[in-house]
Amino acid sequence: MNYEGWRELIFGQAEDLAPTDVEFSDGSVDAVTTTNFDYIDQALADPEIHQRYSPEQIGIGLQLIYSNCCSNLCFCYVQAGDDDRRVQGIRQMKLLYRNYFDRYCTQPVNSVGNDFEGWLGYNCYMLWDFFVLYPGNASPAMTAAGLEVMADALTRTNDNSLVSALHGLGHWSLEVPEATTIIMQWQRRPTTTNPEVLQYAAQAATGCIQ
Helix, strand or coil: CCHHHHHHHHHCCCCCCCHHHCCCCCHHHHCCCHHHHHHHHHHHCCCHHHHHCCHHHHHHHHHHHHCCCCCCHHHHHHHCCCHHHHHHHHHHCHHHHHHHHHHHCCCCCCCCCCCCCHHHHHHHHHHHHHCCCCHHHCCHHHHHHHHHHHHHHCCCCCHHHHHHHHHHHHHHCCCCHHHHHHHHHHHHCCCCCCHHHHHHHHHHCCCCCC
16 A cells, blocks of 8 residues: 555544544554554655644544554554664654644643543643553663653643643653653743643653643
8 A cells, every 4th residue: 555545544534433443444554564654754744634634634543643542553663663763763753743733732721631622632642641652662762762752842832742741751750760851951941831831840750640
């Protein structure tokens, strides 16, 4: 299957269909292969996705890619290719924040974790909860790449992206001290004045987050 056909199957689902109800008749669509990993990388940088599909469809597509409850695609990040390829793919996730979360997740953050803006908002906040990458199943280089993605997200000014990164760093801080360091560095020069986000950062630094 070429990229365009894969893209349509991932992002062209009906807007009212729950991602967990999507079924792929062709097992190759969500198989853990370097080809699918390449297609994921391409999708993160693909401007046509924003023209062809609605935000609801894009949210479903991202759930299909990143939630292990919806497909096997997320396992590409920990199983496909060699360590160098996986590190490359993890770093590419910076575009998930820049091209998707910053663009679509614009709802004001008034209460962290209590109000999601569709599947996109859910994906943004919960990404590092349901994503398969975590320090316990990653090489040192892959772990460093994950931290790099979250640190890059903290350079953004979108409160939803900031909360997403803080959420992930908070979880990782219990196993990786560098995660706490990244949070504390951001606290010294935060990119938001939102008190909810600032309070959440203080909580994330302790590793005790929801």
